[in-house]
Amino acid sequence: MNAMTNAFTHRDHPVLRVSGLTKRYGDRIAVEDAAFEVYPGEVLAVVGESGSGKSTLLNCVSAQLKPDAGRVEFLTRHEGMVEIFAMSESQRRFIARTDWGFVHQNAEDGLRMHVSAGANVGERLMALGQRHYGELRREAVDWLSRVEVDATRIDDLPASFSGGMRQRLQIARNLVTRPRLIFMDEPTSGLDVSVQARLLDLLRTLTRGLSLSAIIVTHDLAVARLLAHRMLVMKNGRIVETGLTDQVLDDPQHPYTQLLVSSVLQP
Amino acid sequence: MNSASIQINNLSKTFVLHNQGGAELPVLDGASLTVMPGECVVLDGPSGAGKSTLLKCVYGTYRASAGEILVTTRQATVDITTARDQEVLRLRRDTIAYVSQFLRVIPRVPAIDVVAESVLGDIPHDEDSLKRARFEAQHLLLRLRIPQRLWHVPPATFSGGEQQRVNIARSFVRPLPVMLLDEPTASLDAENRTTVIAMIREARDQGAAILGIFHDEATRNAVASRVINMAEFQ
Numbered sequence: 436m437n438a439m440t441n442a443f444t445h446r447d448h449p450v451l452r453v454s455g456l457t458k459r460y461g462d463r464i465a466v467e468d469a470a471f472e473v474y475p476g477e478v479l480a481v482v483g484e485s486g487s488g489k490s491t492l493l494n495c496v497s498a499q500l501k502p503d504a505g506r507v508e509f510l511t512r513h514e515g516m517v518e519i520f521a522m523s524e525s526q527r528r529f530i531a532r533t534d535w536g537f538v539h540q541n542a543e544d545g546l547r548m549h550v551s552a553g554a555n556v557g558e559r560l561m562a563l564g565q566r567h568y569g570e571l572r573r574e575a576v577d578w579l580s581r582v583e584v585d586a587t588r589i590d591d592l593p594a595s596f597s598g599g600m601r602q603r604l605q606i607a608r609n610l611v612t613r614p615r616l617i618f619m620d621e622p623t624s625g626l627d628v629s630v631q632a633r634l635l636d637l638l639r640t641l642t643r644g645l646s647l648s649a650i651i652v653t654h655d656l657a658v659a660r661l662l663a664h665r666m667l668v669m670k671n672g673r674i675v676e677t678g679l680t681d682q683v684l685d686d687p688q689h690p691y692t693q694l695l696v697s698s699v700l701q702p
Numbered sequence: 703m704n705s706a707s708i709q710i711n712n713l714s715k716t717f718v719l720h721n722q723g724g725a726e727l728p729v730l731d732g733a734s735l736t737v738m739p740g741e742c743v744v745l746d747g748p749s750g751a752g753k754s755t756l757l758k759c760v761y762g763t764y765r766a767s768a769g770e771i772l773v774t775t776r777q778a779t780v781d782i783t784t785a786r787d788q789e790v791l792r793l794r795r796d797t798i799a800y801v802s803q804f805l806r807v808i809p810r811v812p813a814i815d816v817v818a819e820s821v822l823g824d825i826p827h828d829e830d831s832l833k834r835a836r837f838e839a840q841h842l843l844l845r846l847r848i849p850q851r852l853w854h855v856p857p858a859t860f861s862g863g864e865q866q867r868v869n870i871a872r873s874f875v876r877p878l879p880v881m882l883l884d885e886p887t888a889s890l891d892a893e894n895r896t897t898v899i900a901m902i903r904e905a906r907d908q909g910a911a912i913l914g915i916f917h918d919e920a921t922r923n924a925v926a927s928r929v930i931n932m933a934e935f936q
Contacts, residue, residue: 446788474788632809639808643819644827661808665787679762679787686764690720697721 448510450475450616450648451496456505458491465491467672469505473616476646480653480663480680482695488672489652490620496650497537497618498527509534509616532559536609536617540624542601545608546593552579552604553589559612578607582637599630603637610641617642619651623658635661656699660684668692705739705909706775706797706879708760713769713935715755729755733769733935739879742902742912742925747932753915756935757882759783760913761800762790773797773880795823799878803888805869807858813868814839814853820872842871846897863890870898877905883914887921899924
């Protein structure tokens with residue numbers, strides 16, 4: 436699996452390419468004509484205020500929502516770039532639980548609350564055909580420790596976990612299959628600051644260490660500064676500015692980005 | 703070290719403040735200079751003359767309004783002002799370093815790992831390479847007199863001078879072919895300033911192309927191959 440992954444972590448070829456993506460809710464345009472690429476090992480932050488369309492964009496490019504127009508191409512392991520909405524349902528679902536991860540803002544949306552922490556981590560491996568109990572348990576222990584959840588909690592239900600622990604468990608559950616692209620929707624909001632710092636450190640270490648590509652939706656410019664290589668700024672459904680994170684934050688060009696950056700305390 | 707050079711042609715930078723009625727702040731107008739491998743070119747001029755702006759344009763943090771910034775490595779010549787994001791990120795990984803006097807503190811990461819991370823870059827690594835990187839980091843922390851009891855503490859609580867030295871350790875643990883130095887010695891004590899001067903000279907002697915800002919005259923005289931006055935560019 437490693438050799439195969441390496442062939443596709445070549446930094447010069449995008450792992451995801453989005454073009455002309457538009458999504459409407461009735462008459463209202465949520466996302467209009469979005470286009471961008473994500474490269475291997477790259478963390479892309481999508482920032483903007485609530486209602487700017489950033490979550491809709493994330494849901495469209497992760498195939499949770501069908502756009503009205505546009506293309507979303509993903510670099511598959513065997514067939515090169517494939518338009519995700521042209522795939523069969525089963526192929527798309529397979530990719531979603533092997534090559535992709537999705538970290539929801541509310542961990543409850545991304546976890547199965549009525550099964551143990553260990554089972555939450557093992558579920559995606561089982562979907563890939565792994566049945567050996569000892570192996571599954573070993574992987575689960577390994578991932579729990581990587582996300583700093585005490586391994587003695589492996590048989591506990593996530594319902595007994597704190598907010599920060601649930602969020603870390605959700606991350607372990609997603610990363611256990613070594614996905615190449617992970618989607619994150621406001622992963623740190625709603626957590627206490629100290630819990631947030633721990634989660635950010637973890638995300639930073641994991642994305643760097645695993646050469647993982649990520650799209651992270653956040654309204655927090657400091658989170659973008661810490662984690663992202665590049666940024667998209669959205670306003671009223673449109674991408675108004677893109678660039679390297681330090682470019683966008685230190686030399687914003689668009690009036691809206693300038694307003695956004697000047698409105699926060701030292702991002 | 704691979705060598706690289708910088709050639710800046712007619713670089714201009716004007717900031718447009720859209721929320722101040724579109725006010726324009728011209729900072730650089732037609733700046734041209736060249737830095738060859740093994741050279742340390744020092745920018746001179748009063749504060750507000752655009753020295754830092756010029757360095758930030760070379761690093762790609764500020765987008766040039768006009769002109770070109772050519773960085774030539776053994777592989778290719780890249781114009782920073784028009785390069786794709788991925789190209790600039792690649793250059794930042796293996797060619798261009800920007801060193802200021804400020805450490806951007808990352809929550810929870812201990813000083814030694816702040817430095818070790820810079821050895822590893824953002825490519826996947828295992829425990830062994832992390833151990834080696836920490837070993838290299840120790841050398842730099844020792845050399846810059848960061849007390850050993852602080853190595854495993856995140857620098858958030860360090861004094862300004864200690865943070866500054868961690869930042870220098872992080873940049874010089876793996877000197878890159880192009881070093882942009884924005885007052886790295888400001889507010890260091892004499893002993894540490896001497897150490898940093900020695901490190902800059904070593905990088906220069908190894909072939910780094912260095913473009914820097916040093917207000918302190920003694921430091922400037924100790925490292926500069928040439929001095930360029932910013933008054934030429936306004």
